[in-house]
Amino acid sequence: MALKTSAPRKGGISRVNGPEGIDSIPLRYGDDPYVWACWLYYEDGMTQGEIAEAMGVSRATVNSYLADAREKGIVNISIEPARLASLTIAQELKRHFGLSDCLVVPNDDDTRPLIGRLGAAGAQALAKMIKSGDTLAVAWGRTILSVGEHLEMASLQDVTVVQATGGTTASFAYTPELTTAAVARAISARCVNITAPAIVASAQMHDMLLTEPLIREQFDTLARANRVVFGIASLRPNSTIHTSGFFESVPLQHYLAKGAAGVLAGRFIDERGRPVAGPLDDRTIGISLEMLRGIGTRVAVAGGFDKVPALLAALRGGYVNVLVTDAATGAGILRADGVTSLDGKLSQRQKSTPVANAYRTHVKKFLNNPNDVVEEMLDGLIAAHKPYLQPIGNSRRALVARNGPRPGKVGLVIGGGTGHEPCFVGYVGKGLADAVAIGNIFSSPPPDPIAKCAVAASGGAGVLFVYGNYAGDVMNFEMAAEIAEEKGIPIRTVLTTDDIVSSPVEDKEGRRGVAGNFFVFKVAGAACDRGMTLDECEAVTRKANDRTYTVGVALESCSMPQTRRHNFEIGPDDMELGMGIHGEPGVSRERIRTADEIVDTIMDNIFKEMKAEPGDRVAVLVNSFGATPQMELYILFRRVEQRLAAKNIAIEANWVGHYCTSLDMVGASISILHLDRQLTELLHHPCQTAVLTINTPETP
Amino acid sequence: MQTFDNASSGAIVLSMAERIVENRAYLSEIDGRIGDGDHGVNMAKGFGMAAERLKGKDASLAQSLDTLGTVLMTEIGGSMGPLYGVMFTEFAETIQGVETIDAAAFSKMLHAGLSGIRSIGSAKVGDKTLLDTFVPAVEAFDAATAAGKSFGEALEALVAAAEAGRDSTIGLVAKIGRASRLGERSLGVLDAGATSCAIILKELSDGAHARLG
Numbered sequence: 001m002a003l004k005t006s007a008p009r010k011g012g013i014s015r016v017n018g019p020e021g022i023d024s025i026p027l028r029y030g031d032d033p034y035v036w037a038c039w040l041y042y043e044d045g046m047t048q049g050e051i052a053e054a055m056g057v058s059r060a061t062v063n064s065y066l067a068d069a070r071e072k073g074i075v076n077i078s079i080e081p082a083r084l085a086s087l088t089i090a091q092e093l094k095r096h097f098g099l100s101d102c103l104v105v106p107n108d109d110d111t112r113p114l115i116g117r118l119g120a121a122g123a124q125a126l127a128k129m130i131k132s133g134d135t136l137a138v139a140w141g142r143t144i145l146s147v148g149e150h151l152e153m154a155s156l157q158d159v160t161v162v163q164a165t166g167g168t169t170a171s172f173a174y175t176p177e178l179t180t181a182a183v184a185r186a187i188s189a190r191c192v193n194i195t196a197p198a199i200v201a202s203a204q205m206h207d208m209l210l211t212e213p214l215i216r217e218q219f220d221t222l223a224r225a226n227r228v229v230f231g232i233a234s235l236r237p238n239s240t241i242h243t244s245g246f247f248e249s250v251p252l253q254h255y256l257a258k259g260a261a262g263v264l265a266g267r268f269i270d271e272r273g274r275p276v277a278g279p280l281d282d283r284t285i286g287i288s289l290e291m292l293r294g295i296g297t298r299v300a301v302a303g304g305f306d307k308v309p310a311l312l313a314a315l316r317g318g319y320v321n322v323l324v325t326d327a328a329t330g331a332g333i334l335r336a337d338g339v340t341s342l343d344g345k346l347s348q349r350q351k352s353t354p355v356a357n358a359y360r361t362h363v364k365k366f367l368n369n370p371n372d373v374v375e376e377m378l379d380g381l382i383a384a385h386k387p388y389l390q391p392i393g394n395s396r397r398a399l400v401a402r403n404g405p406r407p408g409k410v411g412l413v414i415g416g417g418t419g420h421e422p423c424f425v426g427y428v429g430k431g432l433a434d435a436v437a438i439g440n441i442f443s444s445p446p447p448d449p450i451a452k453c454a455v456a457a458s459g460g461a462g463v464l465f466v467y468g469n470y471a472g473d474v475m476n477f478e479m480a481a482e483i484a485e486e487k488g489i490p491i492r493t494v495l496t497t498d499d500i501v502s503s504p505v506e507d508k509e510g511r512r513g514v515a516g517n518f519f520v521f522k523v524a525g526a527a528c529d530r531g532m533t534l535d536e537c538e539a540v541t542r543k544a545n546d547r548t549y550t551v552g553v554a555l556e557s558c559s560m561p562q563t564r565r566h567n568f569e570i571g572p573d574d575m576e577l578g579m580g581i582h583g584e585p586g587v588s589r590e591r592i593r594t595a596d597e598i599v600d601t602i603m604d605n606i607f608k609e610m611k612a613e614p615g616d617r618v619a620v621l622v623n624s625f626g627a628t629p630q631m632e633l634y635i636l637f638r639r640v641e642q643r644l645a646a647k648n649i650a651i652e653a654n655w656v657g658h659y660c661t662s663l664d665m666v667g668a669s670i671s672i673l674h675l676d677r678q679l680t681e682l683l684h685h686p687c688q689t690a691v692l693t694i695n696t697p698e699t700p
Numbered sequence: 701m702q703t704f705d706n707a708s709s710g711a712i713v714l715s716m717a718e719r720i721v722e723n724r725a726y727l728s729e730i731d732g733r734i735g736d737g738d739h740g741v742n743m744a745k746g747f748g749m750a751a752e753r754l755k756g757k758d759a760s761l762a763q764s765l766d767t768l769g770t771v772l773m774t775e776i777g778g779s780m781g782p783l784y785g786v787m788f789t790e791f792a793e794t795i796q797g798v799e800t801i802d803a804a805a806f807s808k809m810l811h812a813g814l815s816g817i818r819s820i821g822s823a824k825v826g827d828k829t830l831l832d833t834f835v836p837a838v839e840a841f842d843a844a845t846a847a848g849k850s851f852g853e854a855l856e857a858l859v860a861a862a863e864a865g866r867d868s869t870i871g872l873v874a875k876i877g878r879a880s881r882l883g884e885r886s887l888g889v890l891d892a893g894a895t896s897c898a899i900i901l902k903e904l905s906d907g908a909h910a911r912l913g
Contacts, residue, residue: 095721095722098748098751098752272756273756274756316755316756317756318752318755417777417778439777439778440738440742440745440776440777440778441738442738443738443742443776443777443778443781444777444778444779444781445777446773446774446775446776446777446781446782447773447774447782448774448775470779471779471821471876472777472778472779472780472781472782475779475782475783475820475821476777476778476781476782478820479782479820560738560741562741563728567732568732568733582735
């Protein structure tokens with residue numbers, strides 16, 4: 001490795017002392033800048049910026065020294081074995097049972113009782129999950145009371161804590177009332193108790209109590225719970241369940257005889273997690289297993305080796321999606337469910353394990369759970385755009401325009417993957433698309449929501465599908481078209497193919513659809529709204545697509561919420577020409593040039609295909625891929641306008657902004673719609689959508 | 701003659717799902733080099749959902765494949781949802797009601813899946829898709845049984861051919877799907893669909909092999 005120590009330093013105070021001087025490597029580090037950088041970072045505790053100063057290199061170089069040093073084994077970072085083991089078990093539990101999270105406390109600390117350690121860990125887990133406005137259901141038990149005793153959160157608002165079962169005899173300290181109250185107090189939440197016994201004398205009494213308005217109101221609160229925390233009791237002979245007074249011992253024998261393996265919130269399950277029927281079922285007042293399983297966050301806190309069968313039953317039954325337990329119990333559960341790889345992992349991982357790097361490796365994003373981005377976006381989007389659209393039935397992946405579909409009108413259905421916002425959902429509303437089908441990130445929706453859209457959009461005059469030309473979309477929309485046609489709805493399809501560099505002109509039909517979708521949707525929506533026939537709508541939409549030309553350029557690729565890394569790297573001085581809208585690499589990589597030169601390349605490509613005469617009119621869309629700011633879009637538009645003016649082509653209408661994005665990709669595309677009279681009229685046709693509103697026929 | 705039992709082999713689908721979920725990051729990474737990097741995520745989601753529905757059900761192989769096919773077909777979208785969805789649904793229909801599966805029934809099942817895929821996709825062998833794994837694998841299986849090899853040996857031949865087929869995509873230029881826009885730039889990289897297909901076929905074959913009696 002050649003040394004770069006001759007770089008001029010730009011002043012600053014060095015914290016490296018000694019007679020060696022600061023511009024050459026101090027003797028004690030040998031000739032190795034890696035060792036030097038590591039020493040300053042790990043031993044002297046300097047920041048990367050300070051090290052850069054001291055070494056006379058850039059911060060980026062320091063960064064790569066530190067990263068490479070780990071790869072070369074100069075630095076080994078190890079995790080204390082007991083902690084590593086519990087982390088490994090937690091990961092394995094999470095993976096094996098598909099949990100959304102798992103916390104495993106190490107078994108190295110036998111000075112404190114297990115209940116206390118589980119309580120502290122449960123409190124830690126809850127503190128991460130409870131948000132303002134939540135309703136948390138709390139089941140009774142020793143461990144859960146301990147959770148309440150360890151929990152402390154001050155800054156929450158409007159949280160309700162509700163008792164998950166009726167009450168019990170107060171002969172022990174962890175009654176449902178006390179457990180719930182402890183949790184509520186710890187987070188300053190409103191506390192709702194169930195003011196009825198957990199187990200009543202008869203089924204009739206149970207039914208009567210549940211009709212009492214007070215208890216019904218308490219149950220309504222329970223039904224609103226979006227999180228629940230509960231312990232799991234085993235039915236082994238030494239379990240507290242036998243002495244707690246919660247259950248009478250005779251019925252307990254009945255459940256045991258029928259194969260009950262565990263109890264959660266007073267309900268019995270067998271080893272596979274199936275409910276076990278018995279004499280207490282109709283006499284128990286509290287959350288049902290079905291209700292429990294319907295709650296979004298289901299935190300079980302339980303440990304101790306005797307609980308392995310009960311915990312395994314609860315996990316198999318899907319009652320738990322966040323598990324807090326201890327390492328020995330966790331390992332026991334995994335072994336009991338036939339996971340054999342654990343022992344190997346525990347021993348082979350004892351060597352050093354890389355931990356998260358100190359330097360930046362992830363793109364920052366506003367996220368809760370990366371797996372929920374699409375659902376959470378839909379929550380916000382459906383609420384934000386309520387005036388224009390609503391879900392079809394209870395399917396949030398199929399949305400219909402309010403006041404869109406009407407009898408006798410051809411319906412327009414658009415759709416595709418997410419990550420392109422405001423595409424496609426922003427174009428749903430009166431005068432534009434009637435319904436939109438929504439897939440996962442960059443991934444076509446399945447046939448079902450598309451078919452739902454077709455039914456919702458149908459006004460008896462047929463339905464037009466317009467979407468981008470991608471293999472996945474084509475397969476799913478075609479299947480949906482078959483389903484719709486079986487229901488007697490005639491379907492026509494126009495694939496958008498506006499990306500002119502994605503395939504040569506001889507293979508125009510093989511091109512993909514990108515931001516020019518905007519124009520094609522607009523024309524199609526107007527044609528449908530004007531009451532044109534299905535044939536006419538299809539024909540004019542096809543014409544709009546044939547006369548729309550788009551070229552995109554990307555400067556940085558996008559990053560997916562789940563990886564938070566760039567899909568691939570575009571070099572510091574490079575750009576990708578012909579970039580698609582899914583973060584897939586472009587058609588060619590070139591050196592980055594000035595904005596005007598880039599626009600010139602794009603416009604030259606477009607002019608080559610668009611046979612425009614002086615005096616012709618066009619519509620222009622300058623579109624950001626997500627991270628390019630409006631300022632730069634105007635700079636691009638400036639040059640587009642100059643190039644068109646030079647050819648004496650008039651701009652009839654233009655849009656500059658975020659219209660069809662690719663998450664946080666840096667880059668932009670330019671789309672030109674070559675107008676004729678019919679297309680001009682349709683372009684100006686009024687529409688009301690979240691992104692595009694046209695009121696008067698004259699000005700867009 | 702070697703056969704395996706349909707009713708007790710549903711767990712093959714669970715272990716298939718486990719492999720796919722394990723390989724989520726890997727599949728997404730190879731997809732990211734020439735595609736949009738979501739193959740692993742979408743596959744893991746679909747297979748994970750199916751496994752969730754199957755856990756503890758004690759379903760037969762036919763029922764398990766049907767559940768998997770239906771989930772992929774109706775809930776995943778993308779291009780892999782319908783392609784694998786149709787493949788597994790066809791698998792399931794072919795062996796539905798077959799109590800013990802012999803080499804002939806297994807071959808019939810593979811062919812039904814293959815023609816299902818061909819009925820909705822337009823790819824050919826050499827286009828750098830999952831067919832580059834699937835087609836040679838089926839051919840190797842048939843060739844082995846035609847040569848008088850046992851069911852078990854034919855399954856081994858299938859796995860070897862699937863893996864060789866997967867590796868062949870490194871030297872291919874994509875002709876279909878998003879990667880096809882890249883032309884020559886798609887050379888030198890594994891195809892993500894061919895890779896996941898090899899995982900699926902290996903798990904299916906190993907599972908069957910282990911149950912032969």
